[in-house]
Amino acid sequence: MGFLGEYIRTVYKSVASLLKGMKMTGYYFTHHKEIITQEYPDNRDTLILPERFRGEVVMPHTESNEHRCTGCTACELACPNGTIKIITKFEVSPEGKKKKAIDTFIYHLELCTMCNLCIVACPTDAIKMAQSFEHSVYKRADLTKVLNKPGSKLMEGVE
């Protein structure tokens, strides 16, 4: 009888586990609110992207046109495929002290793999990943971007 008991138990267990799976899909079939598909071009205005979505690297500026980039080139060194190129210059402060600052922050979107290593490497949180993803342009040169706005300055107190 031991064999028969084992046999019936196997049948019972497998049927129960199959029904459990069918219950799950049955729930999804009847509950349409669970659908995760977003009808993209139609809902462009109300599109909600995940918080950690990586679209492109941007440098946030304040209203007084100040950024947080000190020009340390940590991001340039962290980038595995040479996406970032920072050109630095020396600014002379009113007291006559020389200080390193960025001249241009060049970002090659066409080379970027959105690996997020530059954002992790940045000591001053000057750059971050934006949620934009509609990157198609007509010329390849348009993908090479300068992230710091013209005339922008380093924010006070950021070293």
Place this chain on the structure above:
Amino acid sequence: MFSIEKISGVVHTWLASHLPARIALLSEFVIVGILMISLFAFLGLVLVFMERKVSAYMQIRLGPNRVGPKGIFQTLADTLKLILKEGLRPTGADKFLFNLAPYIVMMVAMLLMAPIPFARNVQIWDVNIGVLYISAISSISVIGILMAGWSSNNKYSLLGAMRSGAQIVSYELSAGLAILSIVILTGSLRVSDIVASQATGWWIFKGHIPALISFVIFIIAVTAETNRAPFDLAEAESELTAGFHTEYSGMQFALFFLAEYVNIFIVTAIGATLFLGGWMPFHIGGWEAFNHIMDFIPSSIWFFGKTFFLIFIIMWFRWTFPRLRIDQLLNLEWRYLLPIGLFNLLLMTVIGILGWHF
């Protein structure tokens, strides 16, 4: 009230009164043939769309939603694409068998349509060995599949066809045993007799638990026989690209695809006829008013409703369960379904002889 029986009667009397008897019969053949082919095309369109929508909702997706309102014209557009596509044939393929195979598979599906009762007194051929005819003809489709696999001159196709052969041959037994248990209760192989015997209640209710077990075995076996997931290892996409129809394209591929869905319809229609009472309305003993309301629903709607319910269950299987390995597949058949089916048949015979069913 709407009834296919009345319409066919009117057509028959009109033809008989206007044409000589022989030509009237011939034109009736032609009409039935055209109706069957259009039913095939309609089923292909509807079932493919239904499958895509069901699968989408089960996987928390939306499914086709661009062509027409809610995407209902999607399958129509797909068919148009397949018609316009070029049918390619590999150089090393056996030309004759390669071209013949899809038609054999399709023809089997057409032959199986004959004994199915679509509504009250609407049946193409009420043969007295109807159930035997169904199980005999349905095993021919494996020849078409083997033919396609062999003639394609492709390893994937051959492997898929061989798997399909092993699968259909073994699962035919369980399906046959499940059908037999109903034949024992009815005492007749004629499909119309089987339906008539369920006027007081469907066999799945009247036959106690053994009928329920045969129903479950039947559903599992026909899912395997139609090569659908979780038993779709004959055309397992991830291993064999598309199994026996890897090398087919255009309309020849469409015929295989159509035959798959028509076969699903046929086996579920047989299941609905044997276990769920075919076109018989749902009756509860003693509830006269309720039974009377149920009688008002046309019999064709009862038949198609039950069939589509079973189709939905088979689709539910497909989008829930993972694919079985070949050894698991044969284990399931020879170690579980067949012994249970045989024991169930014995139990059913006892019930039938002692008259324990309602």
